[in-house]
Amino acid sequence: MHLNSYDEWSPLREVIVGSARNYISHERELSFDLFFHDNIVNDNAFRTEWYYPRLSQRDATAPRATPIKQQYVDELAEDLDGIAAALAGLSVTVLRPMDLPDSTGTVRTPAWAASTVPALNVRDNTLIVGDEIIETPPMIRSRYFETQLLKPIFQEYFRHGARWSVMPRPLMTDASFDLSYVRDTSAGGPTEVIHDPRPSPYDVGHEMMFDAAQCLRLGRDIIANVSTANHALACDWLERHLEGRFRIHRVHRLSDSHIDSMVLALRPGTLLVRSPAVLDKLPEALRRWDIIVPPVPRSNNFPRYDDDDLVLTSKFIDLNVLSVDPDTVLVNEACPELIRELEDHKFTVVPVRHRHRRLFGGGFHCFTLDTVREGGLEDYLS
Structure with missing residues (x-):
């Protein structure tokens, strides 16, 4: 089919669902810690110092791999198939x-090397x-070439007339990252505020990095969360690239990066939000939409994990739902409060199993990339 996806809710016709094959470990290095900063700090505060070593105490040339138990990977694969x-x-x-091949262990550039991960959260590195x-510039080094695993699909859409662009790829040295967010928002605890990135001969200053x-x-409007200079540079590129076709509206520090567990548009005029405070940061036109604020998730909605399991997402990850059409939503079956x-609000809910969302950094919206919806270039904000 022809690529056609302008919004988050129009009737869904084609979608990409991610893969978990050969997901072996999380690699603790600068880009990973910056990306998951809020959750590593706030949701793992009970962890001991030895498990999350201070950045100043760890060997910066030897990133630390945190293995993922094979049981969790197997169960994730089952849930993705579901x-x-x-x-x-x-x-x-x-x-x-x-699938990520068994033999693919490390991605290398002139500036760094990092372990690779499969194309699981396919929403992150591609904007339709x-x-x-539009392939976006990654924020985690291990995901630098992740969209290569989507190339056969993209190639087929291109053959049927789709445009295909790649935003400039960052060098991703330590100096590429704007550290102001972690300096300004650190809650303390086991992760130390980062002060002195390692110099590199490839340093060019802050670069575009944006998911x-x-x-x-x-429709015609795109709300973009900007929390760092890296995000702002990428938004500059998007505005120039999409000028005359789409309007970019920047919201500032709605979250550290992704916003799809903070706010989602379920249909024209209805938002699912984490709390009413989210509205204060949104464009004025969106503040007039109806909002759904679900109850705070209960702790027994989530599996219990061992101390050596790295929790990457907040307990609000299940707000990361997927709209199949303006009346139908895929929701984690483990969230009865959200379902009710x-x-x-008169939605038809399709409950689906997803057990280990807190370990792999994504919900239904993250794991999917909607490529064909029936909607068009409508104006929902004017």
């Missing part, structure tokens, strides 16, 4: 990326705007 089956049962065509694929999951697509709240 998500794909649920969507297929709703008459949605499901595409899957290439209408009939265009598509920082965007909320509303959406049903009270």
